[in-house]
Amino acid sequence: MSFFRKKRLFIILIGIIVLVALVGFSIRDRVNLTTAEQFVSDVIGVAQNVISTPVKYVAGIFENIDDIRNTYEENQILRERLAQYKGLIYEVQEIKDENEELRALLDKEDSIRSYNPIHATVTARSPERWIEQLTINKGKSDGVKVNMAVITAEGMIGKVQSVAPATSTVQLLTGFDEFNRISATVSREGGKGIFGLIESYDKETNSLLFKIIEDSDQDIEEGELVVSSGMGGVFPAGLPIGTVKEVVPDQYGLTRTALVEPAANMYEINHVVVVERLLGQDDEDEAEGEEE
Template identity: 60%
Template sequence: MSFFRKKGLFILLIGIILLVVLVGYSLSGRDGVTLPEQMMKDATGGAQKIVSAPVRFVKGIGTNISDIRNAYEENRQLKKKISEYKGMDYHIQKLKEENDELRAQLHITESIRDYTPIQATVISRSPERWVEQVTINKGKHDGVKENMAVRTADGMVGKIRSAAQFSSTVQLLSGFDQFNRISATIARKKGKDVFGMVEGFDVESKYLTFRIIEESEQNVKKGEKVYSSGLGGKFPAGLLIGKVKEVKPDQYGLTETALIEPAADLYNLNNVIVVDRSLETDNATDEPEEGDDGQ
């Protein structure tokens, strides 16, 4: 036992001495690298490459996934912005149309002096009476009264049917019948003016009927414009109602009835003008016909 223990101690001592010698040799200044060191470095480098390759691959996949996610998010944000820009373009176009309409109305109200304009906005349209009535945001508080004419920049659209304090109901020309008439005229530079009554609306053709009185000249032509005459005492003269599209004689051939295309779009109303006539109804130059409400 003693022999083997001494032998083991001797081998351990020799090993320590060799290790110290090798460490000292490796720490001393040398120009070259020994073969064992080269082999060790090559083996270590190869192992590092083998280990690092999958790590780099997995890391690259993670980076690609992150890039794809970022690209997807950026694409989603860009699509959202494009959608917003499209909405803004539509909004800008609508604002431009409204601005042009208001500018046209302002020009009209500056050039016509025989009535006081009350600017109003359409706030609703009755579903059950879609072609007959709309509601505006001005009422008695703003000076609106029943039977006042209502127009747009293009022409007349109807009259005030009823007025509350802060809103009013407008009866459109498309809702007129034989009991709601407008004293109208075709003014001519040459020849006699034509007088008559606008009464009724044909929903199918979307034309007004203009019944020409017997005393008027009967040669009404297509394309002639029809205006309010102002003779009824409620509407001022010169409000454009529409233009003649067709002329039909009555069954006896004594009078004519013209079909009038409204000048204003009765189905697309946003801003209107309520006509507060400056003339008193007592100054009317004629009396309305029997059954006429004197407009």
């Protein structure tokens, strides 16, 4: 019994020594691996490669999806900023055009120093009467009165037809008929002007009809400027009305009528000046018959 116990202890001791030797052998720095170690290493490497390849592929798909999502979001942001940029460009251009128009109107004040200019903005135009009348944002409380001349930087566009406390309706020259007349003259430097009346607008020729009332042998030439004469007492003198296109006599050859192209663009009107004549206000009522 004692012999078998000693033999068991001896075997255990030998096993411990072999185990320690194997552990020490396996952890030391070696260049060459044993066959068993090589087999185990290869099996583990192949298994890792088999497992990691699909894992990397799936991870790559998710990364690509994230990249696509990020690219889409960045694209949306860039589109919004591009739209804002285009909007700013249009806004700047509109402000630039409006600024040029207002500057041109301010320059007109020098040519009408004897009169009070009332600056106004067009607020409405009826599609049915687009070339006949418009509405502005100045009225009786601003000093606007019926029959006052209305101009743009290019020239006269019409007269005030009716007045409310805060707004006014402007009758355009293109809406004039036989009941609307303007005392006018052909402007000539260093010479005598030829007087007449702007009586109506002819839609067939797109021209204002300037009836010459002065008995004069002077010929009117194409391109000459027709301006307000100021003789009516309401409109100031010197406001550009238009240029002569053609002169036609009546069927009896007794009178002459000039076809006048309006100086101002009647279709694109944004800002206007209502001209209040400071002199001759006492004669206004007497002159209304002539200027209307």
